[in-house]
Amino acid sequence: MPQIALPHKVCPMTCMVNGLEDLYEARTGTRLPDWFLFYLSGMAGFSYIKYKDMRFVGWGTRPQDQYRVLGAAIGFRWEISEGKGYKTALKEVRAHIDAGTPVILGAVDMYHLPYFTKFYHQYHVPIHYILMVGYEDSGVWVHDCDRPMPQLVPYGDLQAAWDVHVPGLSQKNTHFAFYFDAQVADPLTIALRALAQKADWMLHPPVKMFGVPGIRKLARELPQWPRELSAQALESALRQMVEYTGNPPMLPKRLTGWDNESPDYTGGRQGFARLLTQLATTYALPAWDEAAALLAQSGQYIRAFSDELVNLLWQQNGSLTAAVALLLRIADTEAQAYQRLAKTLPQPA
Secondary structure, three states: OOEOOOOOOOOOOOHHHHHHHHHHHHHHOOOOOOOHHHHHOOOOOOEEEEEOOEEEEEOOOOHHHHHHHHHHHHHEEEEEEOOOOHHHHHHHHHHHHHOOOOEEEEEEOHHHOOOOOOOOOOOOOOOEEEEEEEEOOOEEEEEOOOOOOOEEEEHHHHHHHHOOOEOOOEOOOOEEEEEEOOOOOOHHHHHHHHHHHHHHHHHOOOOOOEHHHHHHHHHHHHHHHHHHOOHHHHHHHHHHHHHOOOOOOOOOHHHHOOOOOOOOOOOOHHHHHHHHHHHHHHHOOHHHHHHHHHHHHHHHHHHHHHHHHHHHHOOOOOOHHHHHHHHHHHHHHHHHHHHHHHOOOOOOO
């Protein structure tokens, strides 16, 4: 049965772009720095989406938006198939493999991936992505950002794992294929192009539910949630906000009693700041170091915001008023960070 040989880099928690980094390395022979595409593509962003009796707040972005940014920055086109039946989707991804094209599958639920022993049939994490590189009679072969060697996922587990619908993020049986241009960008060019798009999107998003304007919108509207939402919907919205400050998104132990919580509740700012500091040194760009310091500070405000919501859920002196004040600090700090970055970057395409 076919299996495509690829270089593979292990970098936990970068699942949406880990497969792309492998494909870039196969195409160019260049291994990108850890977290490079993850943060440059739009993670450590912001979105605030309102439904009738539901609110969703994210501190990152969707893979579709990541691939749009990276396609322009690197030089590739991509295709998506989503929402189809399992048998149809499986036929499609097998055809890609037969043609020599690996495909990213996701979102998938780690609850059904047998090589994740801490999660398998214990804890649902329905926001994972894997790179399919082959198949055989018993299952599909995938590369995972957490594992150095290809992993076999039995078809029964794949069907269950792939049956994920997260509103605004992913439909069931979604998969992506990528086709690189004849000329692809070097790492510095990727960074300049992607950061230009990221800074413009954070400061001047197409709609005011994203970026810094979205943070300010949430600060204005958060005090109204207790009047607009049922008690159950309010609790769900607050828990979701806490969960998605984590990287990866996971509720903290204080809300679950489970030891396996996210190591970072800064909305990804801690990691993005580290990457910017690294790039500032590599390319002698001190303004990026200044932006990194501001983003690290914003991350501390996000951590405090998450803690405030946990206290509120526990009815331990948490306050929406205090949470709003922290949101305004986050917005002001990130506006300064991206304004400094923007001065060093080309105009976004």
